[in-house]
Amino acid sequence: MAIKVPIQLPQQPSRDYDITIGSLPKIVIDGKAAIVTNPKVSGLHLKRLLEAISAKELHIVTIPDGENYKTMETIEWMLDRFFDHRLDRKSTLIAFGGGVIGDMTGFAASIFQRGIDFIQVPTTLLSQVDASVGGKTGINNRFGKNLVGAFHQPRAVYIDTHWLKTLPEREFAAGVAEIIKMAVMFDAPFFEWLESHDLHDDENLKEAIARSVTLKARVVNEDEKEKGVRAVLNYGHTFAHVIENFSGYGTLLHGEAVAIGMVMANALAIEYGLFDEEEAERVRRLLERYNLPTEYRIEDADTFYEQFFLDKKSHDNQITFIVPEKIGKWHMLVDPERERVVKVLKRWQKKGEDRDQ
Amino acid sequence: MAIKVPIQLPQQPSRDYDITIGSLPKIVIDGKAAIVTNPKVSGLHLKRLLEAISAKELHIVTIPDGENYKTMETIEWMLDRFFDHRLDRKSTLIAFGGGVIGDMTGFAASIFQRGIDFIQVPTTLLSQVDASVGGKTGINNRFGKNLVGAFHQPRAVYIDTHWLKTLPEREFAAGVAEIIKMAVMFDAPFFEWLESHDLHDDENLKEAIARSVTLKARVVNEDEKEKGVRAVLNYGHTFAHVIENFSGYGTLLHGEAVAIGMVMANALAIEYGLFDEEEAERVRRLLERYNLPTEYRIEDADTFYEQFFLDKKSHDNQITFIVPEKIGKWHMLVDPERERVVKVLKRWQKKGEDRDQ
Numbered sequence: 023m024a025i026k027v028p029i030q031l032p033q034q035p036s037r038d039y040d041i042t043i044g045s046l047p048k049i050v051i052d053g054k055a056a057i058v059t060n061p062k063v064s065g066l067h068l069k070r071l072l073e074a075i076s077a078k079e080l081h082i083v084t085i086p087d088g089e090n091y092k093t094m095e096t097i098e099w100m101l102d103r104f105f106d107h108r109l110d111r112k113s114t115l116i117a118f119g120g121g122v123i124g125d126m127t128g129f130a131a132s133i134f135q136r137g138i139d140f141i142q143v144p145t146t147l148l149s150q151v152d153a154s155v156g157g158k159t160g161i162n163n164r165f166g167k168n169l170v171g172a173f174h175q176p177r178a179v180y181i182d183t184h185w186l187k188t189l190p191e192r193e194f195a196a197g198v199a200e201i202i203k204m205a206v207m208f209d210a211p212f213f214e215w216l217e218s219h220d221l222h223d224d225e226n227l228k229e230a231i232a233r234s235v236t237l238k239a240r241v242v243n244e245d246e247k248e249k250g251v252r253a254v255l256n257y258g259h260t261f262a263h264v265i266e267n268f269s270g271y272g273t274l275l276h277g278e279a280v281a282i283g284m285v286m287a288n289a290l291a292i293e294y295g296l297f298d299e300e301e302a303e304r305v306r307r308l309l310e311r312y313n314l315p316t317e318y319r320i321e322d323a324d325t326f327y328e329q330f331f332l333d334k335k336s337h338d339n340q341i342t343f344i345v346p347e348k349i350g351k352w353h354m355l356v357d358p359e360r361e362r363v364v365k366v367l368k369r370w371q372k373k374g375e376d377r378d379q
Numbered sequence: 380m381a382i383k384v385p386i387q388l389p390q391q392p393s394r395d396y397d398i399t400i401g402s403l404p405k406i407v408i409d410g411k412a413a414i415v416t417n418p419k420v421s422g423l424h425l426k427r428l429l430e431a432i433s434a435k436e437l438h439i440v441t442i443p444d445g446e447n448y449k450t451m452e453t454i455e456w457m458l459d460r461f462f463d464h465r466l467d468r469k470s471t472l473i474a475f476g477g478g479v480i481g482d483m484t485g486f487a488a489s490i491f492q493r494g495i496d497f498i499q500v501p502t503t504l505l506s507q508v509d510a511s512v513g514g515k516t517g518i519n520n521r522f523g524k525n526l527v528g529a530f531h532q533p534r535a536v537y538i539d540t541h542w543l544k545t546l547p548e549r550e551f552a553a554g555v556a557e558i559i560k561m562a563v564m565f566d567a568p569f570f571e572w573l574e575s576h577d578l579h580d581d582e583n584l585k586e587a588i589a590r591s592v593t594l595k596a597r598v599v600n601e602d603e604k605e606k607g608v609r610a611v612l613n614y615g616h617t618f619a620h621v622i623e624n625f626s627g628y629g630t631l632l633h634g635e636a637v638a639i640g641m642v643m644a645n646a647l648a649i650e651y652g653l654f655d656e657e658e659a660e661r662v663r664r665l666l667e668r669y670n671l672p673t674e675y676r677i678e679d680a681d682t683f684y685e686q687f688f689l690d691k692k693s694h695d696n697q698i699t700f701i702v703p704e705k706i707g708k709w710h711m712l713v714d715p716e717r718e719r720v721v722k723v724l725k726r727w728q729k730k731g732e733d734r735d736q
Contacts, residue, residue, distance in 0.1 A: 034390060098451055098520075105522040133490070136517060136528045160493060163455075165462040171493045172529065 023225070025232045029155060029239050031175060041154060041179040041239075043232050046070070049141065049180070051077035053112040056104060058127040060087040063119045063145050066188050071118055071143060081107045085126070092122050092162050094170065100130045114139045114177070120146035121153045125171070128159030132174035139177045145185035147197025148277055151204075151231055154179040155238040181235075183227055195312040196277025199258075201234045202308055203284060207257050208237045210350030217308060254352045257344040258283035264329040265318060274315070281314035290366050291345035294355060301349050323367035327360065380582070382589040386512060386596050388532060398511060398536040398596075400589050403427070406498065406537070408434035410469040413461060415484040417444040420476045420502050423545050428475055428500060438464045442483070449479050449519050451527065457487045471496045471534070477503035478510045482528070485516030489531035496534045502542035504554025505634055508561075508588055511536040512595040513609075538592075540584055552669040553634025556615075558591045559665055560641060564614050565594045567707030574665060611709045614701040615640030621686040622675060631672070638671035647723050648702035651712060658706050680724035684717065 024044025031037050055077040059068065064084055072080075083103045085096055104113070117127035117140060124142055131140035144150045160171020186194060198221055205213035212233050219226040244251050261283030266274065274282075285306055291297030306316050320326050330341050340357045347353040381401025388394050412434040416425065421441055429437075440460045442453055461470070474484035474497060481499055488497035501507045517528020543551060555578055562570035569590050576583040601608050618640030623631065631639075642663055648654030663673050677683050687698050697714045704710040 033393065036390065094451065094455055101520070101527060102522075105520070105526065129490075133486075133527050133529055135526055136515065136530055158493065163458070163462070165459075169462065169492060170458060170490050172490055173493055 027236050037175045039178050041235055043181045043228050046074045046180055046182045049075045051114050054079040054109050055114045056081040056083050057116045057118050058083045059118040062087050067185055097130055104134055111135045116141045118143045121149040124149050124153045125159050128174050129171050132172040142176045142179040147194050150181045151234045152200050155235050156242045183224055195314050196275040198312045199277035199281045199314055201230050203257055204234045204237045206346050206349055207254055207352045213349050254344050258287055261286040278315050281309045282318045285316045287345045293366050296353055297346050318370055320367055320370040323364045323371045326367050327364050384593050394532045396535050398592055400538045400585050403431045403537055403539040406432045408471050411436040411466050412471045413438040413440050414473045414475050415440050416475040419444050424542055454487055461491055468492045473498045475500045478506040481506050481510045482516050485531050486528050489529040499533045499536040504551050507538045508591045509557050512592050513599045540581055552671050553632040555669045556634035556638045556671050558587050560614055561591045561594045563703050563706055564611055564709040570706050611701050615644055618643040635672050638666045639675045642673045644702045650723050653710055654703050675727055677724055677727040680721045680728045683724050684721050
């Protein structure tokens, strides 16, 4: 069974597209095309993708795997290959890999001859639920992550759970964390459904992906250029960024840091009397069902707090935390008092110390 | 007297902006801003611009002058400076210079933190009439000119003829060539007006700029992403690109090559019985009034013809020439016979030989 989620772009109606969730269909491309992928995905899955695509000319551009190569240097190398292959304004790029491949292929597509079409074939659960909606593309530089890029919408997204068979369980769970995040923020019935359905079942997984991308599409539509409600997608992320800074990227997966971050955000919401302990416990239990981490040792709560202000998203020394009011309903906690945030953070400091004794 | 030309963008109505033609008004910027300029423009005119701008913080980023520096390397260097100055998503860039500065600042604005605002203050006549409408931004690479870039619309364009006082007469005339091009393609009354008004008079010049950008805006609106009628703006350019390739960039100014190209396109139109000798003569006379070149020596007409197909804009070995049907009315001459095009080109070959005897 294939599910189609239509993505409408009110600000650019001519760029509306579909996300198709199900076994990869035949993809027919009018002009020339280039698949951008990495050696790992290519080794495991390229043959199956090639069987699905028909194009006038099809090239394969392989870039190294990993966040470290998400640079302008790699983008320039990719563009050179496209010119070598004589791609033109009518050509199409196909992003075949996880979030890094999607971000870079989308960015390259946005600037090659002032913008050409691209198609996403995401191969990790995280990129399937997260990166396939929103049009964000970009690269890192020495000042931070995703600081250079463009908003460029794909022409189509094909989500096939087949690729996930070779995905390590930890990476699978990291994708589930983003699905749980969407349910907690926007959709109580979906959260209840998640409590009673195992996402290791393929039909359940497809339904969860469809519901998750539908929710994200609704948010992004209301706020294509990220000025308001799109910030709600940062639930758990404000904490996660600091956790990732302290742990070093690569120790925890992003989705794992987000899982911890959600638990912290929930605790902050409880501190402010906004959220209920019992509901917080349900969120924690659901995360733990997928072996996502919910514990973390904070070295020093004050230092941790300071780190919030080094993040590019905080202007004017104000900080907004996205927290749940109840499951399925978000709340923006604008500029809470430092001492109360630190008080909440200290529980992780203490917890860590307790555990060590 | 200031003239305002509203630019409407049907595909992105929230990005509508005004072109203001007249003495530079006060420009008030809410957040931080950076002026991007080159040493020449900066030395002559920066003081006057600084007097007009008020911003929360104002930085100046100076890049080397000239087409040779229109590269991704310079873009990266610019982005680094913006991060050094801690510009954020609410910051504004101000392009202060000619076409190269405008193209690069617009491109940098389009990819800095996935797109920030920019304002154009063009200081050459060519960039005032040509680069200030259309949203084209970009850089060159070893494969050609403007092959990497984005469509990114400015928030405002301020055209002040004051800057032109220091512009060499040849560069002034190169800008006039683009104005004449617009009149020949789209507006017979404007052409007649140009025949009877000297653009060295400042009020006339402002009116001509306003009429020219209004015409260009109309074309671009119909065709924001360059699939159809926008090609008409290439009148004279198909020949000009080949002339520039043979002469080496920098020998002839772009507008000068376009002037020769228009005369060649007119001759081709006459060959096909589309255009009238007398009207072609009026176009030539108007160009010559500004000392624009209309003569050129073609070494070998066949070799010249071959060069049309090396241009990125020709797909599938077909070529379309934009020619006038009459003054004020364009025509697309699709895929004319090689022998008739070469026959027309031979007149320049012969003319050159005649002159040498």
